[in-house]
Amino acid sequence: xxxxxxxxxxxxxxxxxxxxxxxxxxxxxxxxxxxxxxxxxxxxxxxxxxxxxxxxxxxxxxxxxxxxxxxxxxxxxxxxxxxxxxxxxxxxxxxxxxxxxxxxxxxxxxxxxxxxxxxxxxxxxxxxxxxxxxxxxxxxxxxxxxxxxxxxxxxxxxxxxxxxxxxxxxxxxxxxxxxxxxxxxxxxxxxxxxxxxxxxxxxxxxxxxxxxxxxxxxxxxxxxxxxxxxxxxxxxxxxxxxxxxxxxxxxxxxxxxxxxxxxxxxxxxxxxxxxxxxxxxxxxxxxxxxxxxxxxxxxxxxxxxxxxxxxxxxxxxxxxxxxxxxxxxxxxxxxxxxxxxxxxxxxxxxxxxxxxxxxxxxxxxxxxxxxxxxxxxxxxxxxxxxxxxxxxxxxxxxxxxxxxxxxxxxxxxxxxxxxxxxxxxxxxxxxxxxxxxxxxxxxxxxxxxxxxxxxxxxxxxxxxxxxxxxxxxxxxxxxxxxxxxxxxxxxxxxxxxxxxxxxxxxxxxxxxxxxxxxxxxxxxxxxxxxxxxxxxxxxxxxxxxxxxxxxxxxxxxxxxxxxxxxxxxxxxxxxxxxxxxxxxxxxxxxxxxxxxxxxxxxxxxxx
Ligand SMILES: Nc1ncnc2c1ncn2[C@@H]1O[C@H](COP(=O)(O)OP(=O)(O)OP(=O)(O)O)[C@@H](O)[C@H]1O
Ligand SMILES: [Mg+2]
Numbered sequence: 088x089x090x091x092x093x094x095x096x097x098x099x100x101x102x103x104x105x106x107x108x109x110x111x112x113x114x115x116x117x118x119x120x121x122x123x124x125x126x127x128x129x130x131x132x133x134x135x136x137x138x139x140x141x142x143x144x145x146x147x148x149x150x151x152x153x154x155x156x157x158x159x160x161x162x163x164x165x166x167x168x169x170x171x172x173x174x175x176x177x178x179x180x181x182x183x184x185x186x187x188x189x190x191x192x193x194x195x196x197x198x199x200x201x202x203x204x205x206x207x208x209x210x211x212x213x214x215x216x217x218x219x220x221x222x223x224x225x226x227x228x229x230x231x232x233x234x235x236x237x238x239x240x241x242x243x244x245x246x247x248x249x250x251x252x253x254x255x256x257x258x259x260x261x262x263x264x265x266x267x268x269x270x271x272x273x274x275x276x277x278x279x280x281x282x283x284x285x286x287x288x289x290x291x292x293x294x295x296x297x298x299x300x301x302x303x304x305x306x307x308x309x310x311x312x313x314x315x316x317x318x319x320x321x322x323x324x325x326x327x328x329x330x331x332x333x334x335x336x337x338x339x340x341x342x343x344x345x346x347x348x349x350x351x352x353x354x355x356x357x358x359x360x361x362x363x364x365x366x367x368x369x370x371x372x373x374x375x376x377x378x379x380x381x382x383x384x385x386x387x388x389x390x391x392x393x394x395x396x397x398x399x400x401x402x403x404x405x406x407x408x409x410x411x412x413x414x415x416x417x418x419x420x421x422x423x424x425x426x427x428x429x430x431x432x433x434x435x436x437x438x439x440x441x442x443x444x445x446x447x448x449x450x451x452x453x454x455x456x457x458x459x460x461x462x463x464x465x466x467x468x469x470x471x472x473x474x475x476x477x478x479x480x481x482x483x484x485x486x487x488x489x490x491x492x493x494x495x496x497x498x499x500x501x502x503x504x505x506x507x508x509x510x511x512x513x514x515x516x517x518x519x520x521x522x523x524x525x526x527x528x529x530x531x532x533x534x535x536x537x538x539x540x541x542x543x544x545x546x547x548x549x550x551x552x553x554x555x556x557x558x559x560x561x562x563x564x565x566x567x568x569x570x571x572x573x574x575x576x577x578x579x580x581x582x583x584x585x586x587x588x589x590x591x592x593x594x595x596x597x598x599x600x601x602x603x604x605x606x607x608x609x610x611x612x613x614x615x616x617x618x619x620x621x622x623x624x625x626x627x628x629x630x631x632x633x634x635x636x637x638x639x640x641x642x643x644x645x646x647x648x649x650x651x652x653x654x655x656x657x658x659x660x661x662x663x664x665x666x667x668x669x670x671x672x673x674x675x676x677x678x679x680x681x682x683x684x685x686x687x688x689x690x691x692x693x694x
Contacts, residue, residue, distance in 0.1 A: 095272045102264035107257045114249035133215055133233055134204055141219040141229040148227045153183040161185055168233040175228045193230050211236040274298035274308055291319035342443035348399050348436040363443055365414045379413040398426035398439040421446035451635050455644040473518040480515050531683045534572045536612055537562040537601050543579040554587055555594035563602040566612055569683045574654045581647040582616040582674050589620025611679035623666040658682040
């Protein structure tokens with residue numbers, strides 16, 4: 088109960104109780120002293136009177152004159168306390184006496200003692216015996232009965248007065264301490280109010296008002312304020328550190344998740360993690376289990392064996408495991424997962440951290456590499472087949488030539504043989520083109536860019552027909568250029584393929600132009616490949632030269648333009664693109680005249 092009181096209330100209570108206790112003790116001692124001393128005073132008074140009256144009545148006893156004796160001791164009536172007085176002879180006989188009422192009379196002498204004065208109390212009555220001496224010998228005894236109820240009455244009055252004094256003093260103490268405690272407790276109350284408001288609002292910039300004194304309370308408030316300043320500084324450092332950490336975590340290019348042990352409650356997850364998981368995880372209480380996690384061989388890992396679960400339950404440090412995650416919407420992503428437990432000093436698991444890095448690009452690159460290797464192998468195969476076909480083909484063409492020179496042939500047979508010759512010429516053309524296309528050109532040669540473009544168009548004839556595209560050629564110059572022929576052919580192949588892809592399913596027009604230009608001091612050729620295809624939106628435009636960037640899903644590797652730019656760079660040229668979504672795209676390739684130097688022997692020959 089006392090503990091629940093406030094300090095001001097306690098102070099008031101303590102000072103009031105202390106003053107009440109002090110007053111009570113003082114009153115008690117005073118009352119006790121007064122009772123004893125007043126009683127002694129009364130007894131002494133009665134004894135003195137008894138002495139005087141007794142001495143005066145000795146002669147009446149000696150002359151056996153009870154009347155005179157009674158008259159003498161009747162003088163004691165003046166004392167209002169005395170109720171009766173009796174004289175007894177030395178042989179304990181009643182000699183004379185008086186009493187206020189017959190009941191109060193003392194007729195038998197109390198037991199004798201060796202003392203001259205003897206008294207005993209019976210309730211509120213005093214029975215006092217006084218031996219009367221003549222020549223030092225007791226000749227009679229005076230016995231007095233007195234009413235001492237006055238003592239109790241006096242006590243009662245005193246108690247009443249004492250109580251009144253105590254009550255008045257307590258009241259005064261209460262009022263005074265209520266007024267005075269404020270100066271003492273104001274600072275402490277202010278301190279406690281400040282502490283409470285800080286703990287409630289977590290605002291460490293508040294300070295307790297200093298009392299302006301140098302006593303213990305002043306020191307307490309100053310120290311408290313100093314502590315607050317220290318906490319505020321630490322709080323600020325902590326929150327800025329936390330903000331920095333949060334920014335780093337939030338923008339880290341890896342997915343991070345921290346869960347509490349053993350509840351698996353999510354403490355933290357960053358944006359990348361949610362991006363990779365495809366769910367706003369931070370709003371969830373627990374890591375959801377609707378994901379399917381697989382090993383590289385696509386075997387499913389059960390939830391207790393997930394990297395995070397192993398870190399939580401087995402304190403295992405999982406380092407860079409390759410996993411395939413299937414999301415709730417059944418889309419998949421390759422990740423490299425690492426997990427680690429967070430342990431306290433006793434080795435108990437407090438939490439676990441999961442770190443995921445994306446593997447999709449790497450996986451895609453591996454696949455693309457595989458595909459380009461396959462393509463290269465197919466190319467080499469096509470080249471060798473073309474080469475092998477060329478020899479027998481030449482033989483057949485020669486034979487046809489000989490057969491056609493026979494004058495005796497019927498018109499019908501001649502027409503059929505001529506048709507066969509034409510078809511074979513086409514086969515031969517295709518075979519030669521394929522051979523040239525796939526032949527590695529390790530040395531630069533002088534070649535006609537228009538002819539190169541035509542040879543690429545030849546290879547795309549079938550596709551052109553399929554997508555219903557009209558081709559417009561505008562070769563304003565027959566200018567030749569020193570270049571790596573095979574690679575330049577690949578540049579045009581990539582640009583034309585992209586254009587045809589952009590017009591697939593909708594048809595359109597393909598416009599090819601070669602013209603001489605001079606860019607500053609540099610002269611050269613500009614090749615324009617323009618289409619009326621779907622166009623590229625501005626956002627995509629900034630990525631199209633990146634390796635593996637494709638909008639064609641599994642149908643594209645995203646390497647075409649990357650390789651194209653690489654080859655153009657090799658020719659010291661430049662490539663630019665302009666496009667409008669839904670309208671079409673123009674690629675402009677500038678190839679400088681002096682971009683590639685002709686090998687010394689060739690230049691001598693050409694000179
Ligand atoms: N003429 C074009 N019209 C519209 N989009 C184009 C055009 N050329 C390129 N693009 C866009 O640029 C992206 C990258 O082209 P790139 O040639 O590098 O790769 P790809 O064509 O997708 O794949 P690959 O060349 O391996 O078949 C394409 O996916 C496409 O979105
Ligand atoms: Mg392409």
